[in-house]
Amino acid sequence: MLSHEVKQSDALLNLRSYVGRFAPSPTGPLHFGSLLTAVASYCDAKANYGQWFVRIEDTDIPRIYPNSEAHILSCIDAFQFEPDAEIIFQKDRFEIYEQALEQLKQFDAIYACQCTRKMLGSNHIYAGTCRDLNLEFADQAIRLKVTDQQICFEDRLQGRQCSDLQHELGDFVLKRRDGIISYQLAVVIDDYLQGITHVVRGADLLDNTARQIWLGSLLGYPSLSYMHLPLAMNDQGQKLSKQNLAQALDIAQAPKLLQQAILALGQPAVELNQPRIMLQQAVQQWDVNLIPKGEYLTGTYL
Template identity: 75%
Template sequence: MMYSGRFAPSPTGPLHFGSLITAVASYCDAKAHHGKWLVRIEDTDIPRIYPGSEAHILACLDAFEFESDAPIIFQKDRLDIYENVIQELKNKNLVYACQCTRKMLGSNAIYAGTCRDLKLAFQQQAIRVKVSDQDICFDDRLQGRHCANLMQDLGDFVLKRRDGIINYQLAVVVDDYLQGITHVVRGADLLDNTERQIWLGSLLNYPQLDYMHLPLAMNDQGQKLSKQNLAHAIDPKQAPKLLQQAIQALGQETVDLDRPSVMLAQAVKQWDISRIPTGTELSGTYL
């Protein structure tokens, strides 16, 4: 099967250096395998979209001379597709309506299945998918064997919120399948999402993907670089310098400063995942 990878940022804030590391790694891994590399904007959580962040993402892709091998898709344009998949799961009795609010659930991290057998009407309720009491495991190319029991660790999880927002877990699984993605390269902060996505994909008879979760860039407070932690937006005008830094952060051989497309081509030729630092965090601090 031909390798098909993707970079899927969310416009809840501008791209930061951690995002750039993911973009570089996903691109280099795809191209080193003579595969495709696609871009998807994950914007289903419409209320959290930060003004101008989508434009910044697209400007950075241009400035760093990343080229998607297919037209960029935007999840907010695909809501009907996700609704159809939810209907498919309804038809199979794999989901149910849930009236529990955050206040009702309190600090409970594991959903107890309170509404599972109530057979509530779906209108204006959250929709949860049923999980089973079993181990789900996968072999991550960097992080090794990873397992979770969703019933014991999480419980039935939400696919659609009460306010109608499609959950990330559903949208990512559906789009990876419809776009023909075979390999996922992303940050280790999403490692614990993987079993949920494997479970959901299995319910839909989707093929299981190959995963590689990258160590995270950290700030001087020991926090991962993120929009929530106010990570600095990357400057498209500094593309060559920042690209060189991202490649070095991934432990790869240094590339010469040049046009970004030339630097990326050199990085692809030198790509070696055995050089990527082990663990879930990069050493050093980043802005």
């Protein structure tokens, strides 16, 4: 078995300027779990004298929830986050993603797939059914080839992570039959084009990381630093999510919610004040070592 090792350390990555991001998907309004990611990514970037960008990941157009993009933008304003660049929207960037697919096609790294969900059944490991059929790309799903090798990386919070894509997932989709660009492709392309060096996000995205490392390596992109945060839970023991109808952030309660997020991340309390002042104090006190370990936070959040 081959091994694809992502060797990285904060010391090495800090030789490059720190560029972080908050990249919510508008499939529903922002909730407290989203706020945790925004606060952690912002504080980590600013504590390292870096930049912090906001990107709206809205490639899955049929799933965009009405007014959710407006809610995201209003939350950025209400919590007084200060992005260091203009906010970008992935739905405006499909031509860029198509160019990347063309590049991968030239590498013989992708192929057309005619398999439907009904044909695949419940098996989540794709068996490579269409890999050698040389189907035309038009009106078909596009899959990325994976090989039998371990992909390992050191998560700053969760520790060493390893995955074998071939045995755990199989070749995965970069573009759906209906033309929708997958999250995996769009996030890798945009992280590269925006010069992102550090990714801070929820632990629910941890199992996507190996796929993104593999795709980035095929395109010759530099490796990134990853930190996956523990997830906030509701009183039913479910992670806060749009699917579980997590309560939308109330911008009228921004200072109170911000204080709650800072404490949930294990950080010292800040004085209840304007969100901008609270964030400045949180940045000054920021300590990654205080963030709770594991994939879930104790306690419940609405």
